Amino acid sequence: EEDFEIIDRKQIPDAAELRNEEKAKPEEARWSAPILSLARKASENLALSYGSALKSASLVGLVSKPGSSDSPAKTSTRCHAMEERANLMNMMKLSIKTLIQSALSLGRTLDSDFPPLQQFFVVLEHCLKHGLKVKKTFIGQNKSFFGPLELVEKLCPEASDIATSVKNLPELKTAVGRGRAWLYLALMQKKLADYLKVLLDHKHLLSEFYEPDALMMEEEGAVIVGLLVGLNVIDANLCLKGEDLDSQVGVIDFSLYLKETQDSDGKQDGGITAVLDQKHYVEELNRHLSCTVADLQNKIDCLEKTNSKLQEELAAATDRIGSLQEEQQQLKQQNELIRERSEKSVEVTKEDTKVELDTYKQSRQGLDEMYSDVWKQLKEEKKIRLELEKELELQIGMKTEMEIAMKLLEKDTHEKQDTLVALRQQLEEVKAINLQMFHKSQNAECSLQQKTEAISSFEGKTNEMMSSMKQMEERLQQAEKARQAAEERCNKMKQELAGRLDSCRQQMAQLDSKCSTLEKELKSEKEQRQTLQKELHQEKDATALLKTELQQMEGLKKELRKLQDEKQELKKVREEQEQALQEMGLHLSQSKLKMEDIKEVNKALKGHTWLKDDEATHCKQCRKEFSISRRKHHCRNCGDIFCSTCSSNELALPSYPKPVRVCDNCHTLLLQQCSSNSS
Numbered sequence: 027e028e029d030f031e032i033i034d035r036k037q038i039p040d041a042a043e044l045r046n047e048e049k050a051k052p053e054e055a056r057w058s059a060p061i062l063s064l065a066r067k068a069s070e071n072l073a074l075s076y077g078s079a080l081k082s083a084s085l086v087g088l089v090s091k092p093g094s095s096d097s098p099a100k101t102s103t104r105c106h107a108m109e110e111r112a113n114l115m116n117m118m119k120l121s122i123k124t125l126i127q128s129a130l131s132l133g134r135t136l137d138s139d140f141p142p143l144q145q146f147f148v149v150l151e152h153c154l155k156h157g158l159k160v161k162k163t164f165i166g167q168n169k170s171f172f173g174p175l176e177l178v179e180k181l182c183p184e185a186s187d188i189a190t191s192v193k194n195l196p197e198l199k200t201a202v203g204r205g206r207a208w209l210y211l212a213l214m215q216k217k218l219a220d221y222l223k224v225l226l227d228h229k230h231l232l233s234e235f236y237e238p239d240a241l242m243m244e245e246e247g248a249v250i251v252g253l254l255v256g257l258n259v260i261d262a263n264l265c266l267k268g269e270d271l272d273s274q275v276g277v278i279d280f281s282l283y284l285k286e287t288q289d290s291d292g293k294q295d296g297g298i299t300a301v302l303d304q305k306h307y308v309e310e311l312n313r314h315l316s317c318t319v320a321d322l323q324n325k326i327d328c329l330e331k332t333n334s335k336l337q338e339e340l341a342a343a344t345d346r347i348g349s350l351q352e353e354q355q356q357l358k359q360q361n362e363l364i365r366e367r368s369e370k371s372v373e374v375t376k377e378d379t380k381v382e383l384d385t386y387k388q389s390r391q392g393l394d395e396m397y398s399d400v401w402k403q404l405k406e407e408k409k410i411r412l413e414l415e416k417e418l419e420l421q422i423g424m425k426t427e428m429e430i431a432m433k434l435l436e437k438d439t440h441e442k443q444d445t446l447v448a449l450r451q452q453l454e455e456v457k458a459i460n461l462q463m464f465h466k467s468q469n470a471e472c473s474l475q476q477k478t479e480a481i482s483s484f485e486g487k488t489n490e491m492m493s494s495m496k497q498m499e500e501r502l503q504q505a506e507k508a509r510q511a512a513e514e515r516c517n518k519m520k521q522e523l524a525g526r527l528d529s530c531r532q533q534m535a536q537l538d539s540k541c542s543t544l545e546k547e548l549k550s551e552k553e554q555r556q557t558l559q560k561e562l563h564q565e566k567d568a569t570a571l572l573k574t575e576l577q578q579m580e581g582l583k584k585e586l587r588k589l590q591d592e593k594q595e596l597k598k599v600r601e602e603q604e605q606a607l608q609e610m611g612l613h614l615s616q617s618k619l620k621m622e623d624i625k626e627v628n629k630a631l632k633g634h635t636w637l638k639d640d641e642a643t644h645c646k647q648c649r650k651e652f653s654i655s656r657r658k659h660h661c662r663n664c665g666d667i668f669c670s671t672c673s674s675n676e677l678a679l680p681s682y683p684k685p686v687r688v689c690d691n692c693h694t695l696l697l698q699q700c701s702s703n704s705s
Contacts, residue, residue, distance in 0.1 A: 157240020
């Protein structure tokens with residue numbers, strides 16, 4: 027462990043003892059004697075603390091920690107922390123005192139190789155590391171004092187230069203090295219005490235990094251900051267580029283404090299034995315420290331091996347995580363596909379069940395022979411409709427093929443003649459298909475006429491049924507009237523023939539029998555009426571179905587009309603495309619002729635060169651000498667030099683947008699070429 031006990035508070039000498047020793051010794055060795063005693067006791071405690079640390083490190087994971095309920099354990103830990111803080115504060119006082127005295131004796135400017143300065147930084151590092159919280163990461167445990175030092179940049183904007191310069195140093199790779207560089211720069215600026223005072227003023231921020239019993243969280247931290255103010259007297263010139271701050275071992279060297287005692291005791295004959303004892307003790311201490319260093323190096327090697335293994339396991343784990351994520355994505359996609367398929371299948375099954383329920387409800391109703399005949403006709407019409415839809419799909423496919431063929435025709439201009447023949451053949455096939463569609467539409471119209479005739483016959487039958495119903499109602503009314511007349515007669519007979527009861531009873535029995543027969547007839551007529559009403563409802567349903575079929579046929583007629591309109595539009599598009607193809611052929615022929623003309627002109631121009639004014643002294647055609655009155659003129663076609671009379675003509679050339687000067691020979695040649703091209 028980095029935080030170890032240096033001095034036991036009980037072993038620190040009292041003020042009375044120090045005064046007695048000062049009186050007994052000469053003035054030169056007054057302040058070195060307490061340093062010697064403190065260093066001796068600190069080294070003893072250091073060896074003891076190293077031994078206890080090694081024992082605790084060897085027993086990690088085997089011995090359980092004491093519970094939180096043990097109050098003696100708490101008090102012992104608190105006393106231990108207090109002793110550590112006191113020891114660190116005393117060592118800080120010693121290091122600052124020796125550093126200031128050595129600087130005043132040698133000169134106030136110090137380098138990084140100065141041993142008291144190095145020991146000061148080691149002690150300060152131990153003070154800052156005391157009570158640091160351990161941060162757990164994926165690689166392992168991290169414990170560095172650079173975290174709280176980074177807060178100074180936020181709290182004090184003057185420290186931003188130090189933070190940026192530390193971060194920009196490429197040699198520093200660890201947090202410990204950055205923290206040491208930060209301390210070096212703060213000491214050179216003479217603001218180390220100010221920056222640490224700012225940190226101590228904000229202890230609520232330091233609680234994230236330090237334990238509550240840490241040195242920086244207690245009063246000892248404020249004492250150390252007060253001691254650091256005395257370092258503003260020293261000028262430090264420290265070079266950070268050449269030093270390896272990451273791999274430095276922070277071990278306190280007590281030999282600095284022992285050398286001064288040797289110098290002071292060398293003058294006295296009685297202190298030689300004490301010096302020899304100190305020498306032997308320091309040798310034993312060095313031997314113990316070398317053993318502990320070897321053990322620590324072995325532990326570091328083991329930790330490096332475990333770190334390498336953990337890094338390999340991390341890489342394997344990341345690869346596994348990536349593969350698992352890919353598999354998860356694939357499984358999600360498969361689940362989505364399965365879910366979509368299942369939803370589609372459920373929808374299809376729902377639609378099928380709905381259709382089956384509708385058909386079941388329709389089939390459950392008792393359909394007559396006429397309905398079955400109409401159903402057969404409907405099936406035939408559906409077949410015809412399916413055939414028409416198939417033919418429509420064929421036409422749509424032909425339309426898409428035509429569009430693809432037209433796109434290919436636009437791209438491949440050299441193969442237009444062959445594609446035109448193929449398009450004409452396809453148009454003939456389309457015409458044949460259209461003729462077939464026309465014949466089939468005529469057949470559909472004939473079937474529609476037959477259905478309308480059947481519907482008219484059904485309507486006649488329904489009218490006849492209504493007339494028969496009216497006749498039956500009239501008969502019922504007549505029967506009711508006859509019954510009323512019979513009842514009146516019976517009443518009269520009862521009144522008139524009261525004495526003739528026997529005969530009347532016989533007549534009444536006959537009348538009762540007649541009434542029963544009449545009632546039976548009435549019941550039968552009512553049943554016939556109900557059956558007729560049922561038949562009427564069925565016929566009404568059949569007429570409604572026929573009306574729906576008629577509406578469907580009208581929709582089919584509209585679709586046929588739309589298809590005929592689309593056919594006409596396609597014919598128009600085909601005619602326009604044929605016209606466009608013809609125009610493209612004309613443009614191509616014209617462009618080919620123009621290309622031939624341009625090639626001829628280029629061939630004619632390849633042999634000509636542009637003559638310079640100095641080379642020509644006479645006109646090429648009339649051979650007259652040039653002078654001030656007879657000026658030189660270039661022919662823009664051949665490039666030779668002529669006089670104004672021989673080059674008075676102007677023509678438009680391919681290389682010039684406007685008409686330019688041309689000689690007589692070139693003028694005649696160009697006119698002949700134009701006449702041949704136009705013919």
